[in-house]
Amino acid sequence: MLCSCPECAGKWKVGSLEKGEIVVCPECGVELEVTSVEPLSLELAPEEEEDWGE
Amino acid sequence: MLCSCPECAGKWKVGSLEKGEIVVCPECGVELEVTSVEPLSLELAPEEEEDWGE
Amino acid sequence: MIVVIKIGGAAGINQNLTGLANDLKSLVDAGNQILLIHGGSAEVDALGERLGVPMRYITSPSGVRSRYTDSATMEVFIMAMAGRVNTELVRQLQVVGVKAVGITAISGGMFYGERKTAIRSVEGSKVKLIRDDLSATLTSVDTALVEHLLAGGYLPVVCPLVLAQGGEVCNIDADRAAAALATALRADQLILLSNVPGLLEDVSNPSSLIRCIRVGEAESYEEIASAGMKKKLAAAVAAVRSGVKRAVIADGRVEAPATRAIRSEGTVVTP
């Protein structure tokens, strides 16, 4: 699958992706969220929140 | 099944009984509870309580 | 004015909880002290089905239908009523800005009761004695906790449970519990909201509403009352006979259901 970074327009290939997965752009290092697989769409991943949970 | 009334010692026959069933002694009219079937045992049934329940 | 409002658990009402919450907000804002007590039969049945705990009912020789509450059913009852229904009512009220406090009636020793060790159940041609039923007759009502909450400006949302003499948590008829609480609180009104407009002359004709019943003549209406309505009627009569100024059996599915009941839209039971 050909990925395209929405931040730096960098391109790279990956084997398989899942919806909700976080991937790191190999060029600018930003964290991206796989918001859809078919068609593939990547968006800036939200900041990591405190992960307290029962 | 041969029934024997614990109150008046009256005897009478019935087809079948279930545990917890209420039967009325045909001789003295008292209400009896079938507390066990094998062996058959009859005891005076408790007074009817108010039957409020959800 | 102190108003005790009981809402049934029947499905129809669940769709109107937001409407009810807003209505109670306006009543509280107008300076009334409101206590909400709830049933939850639909939720209990639904959870029982999901858990494979069969919901069985007892019909007493005098025709009163009540839930057979063995310990497995009591567990379902507590999870559905004290858990789901009570928490959802508190959520709805808090979301519209009411300071609601969800409690069960075993908190603060509000309801103590005597567990009925033997209940008669008509089964076909037979009458059977049920000995493991966890329902109780109310023997004492302590309103200290709800009065303390009302004085603090809170709206108590009460799940009707009873602590029995052996320490068991028991089930109690929510209508009867509402009447007992209204009596103990010397409430001005008891409102019993359900999924019918009130006592109907003809149950298939919603406009055959009987508007007013004096307690003295209540018995004559028994024949036209369904099993559920019989309980509401008996609860309303019990409350009014014990000093509550009036009781109203009204429709919980309409807009502003409590306010409309307070304005006599329903069957009003008076001394």
Place this chain on the structure above:
Amino acid sequence: MIVVIKIGGAAGINQNLTGLANDLKSLVDAGNQILLIHGGSAEVDALGERLGVPMRYITSPSGVRSRYTDSATMEVFIMAMAGRVNTELVRQLQVVGVKAVGITAISGGMFYGERKTAIRSVEGSKVKLIRDDLSATLTSVDTALVEHLLAGGYLPVVCPLVLAQGGEVCNIDADRAAAALATALRADQLILLSNVPGLLEDVSNPSSLIRCIRVGEAESYEEIASAGMKKKLAAAVAAVRSGVKRAVIADGRVEAPATRAIRSEGTVVTP
């Protein structure tokens, strides 16, 4: 003395509820103001299994393990915790003569929080974003209701739920909730009871108890702490840093567990 006591939901503790209830009675009789807040993980898991709602857990990139609470799980959580566990604790306390009041923390607007719209979950080699999790970060604690209850001589039994900005009822870590409540109440002590004697040097050796930790050195103990203990340690440190005089992580399975914890039998976290 105001003492906030949190008991976990782990199985071990459930066998000791009568012991805990008697212990709390003696603390109340001695004039202390006690607030009990409870978890219920074992009960939630058990009910989830009965209902066929799989209990899934999220492990965050920093190793914190928490329950994945989608709406189906949240429903189980409310029925098991606000229903079963809370009601049983109130029952036990009332039976030994304590005036207990079971509430959830959405009552009276006690806990408001922000729902985490995206939580990171490590799944094998991947990190995934979970968007439908109903857990929240606490944003405000209003102790008015519990203070009102304590002033009335009642013992609040709190089920940790949070009302989120969208009106959803959310899940929160019970240890964290206890710390926040202890802080907001300016409690003298926070007691975290669980099924271990405290923080152990060697988790397989119950006598390797670490007796005292100053908040400044707490981080150095993180490596030896299990996921669950990490949360307790963090909660204890958060409370003491915010003014609670001391926090004790202690064993909830022993006799008079709260009294023994108050007397420093466990891991005491101090300023």
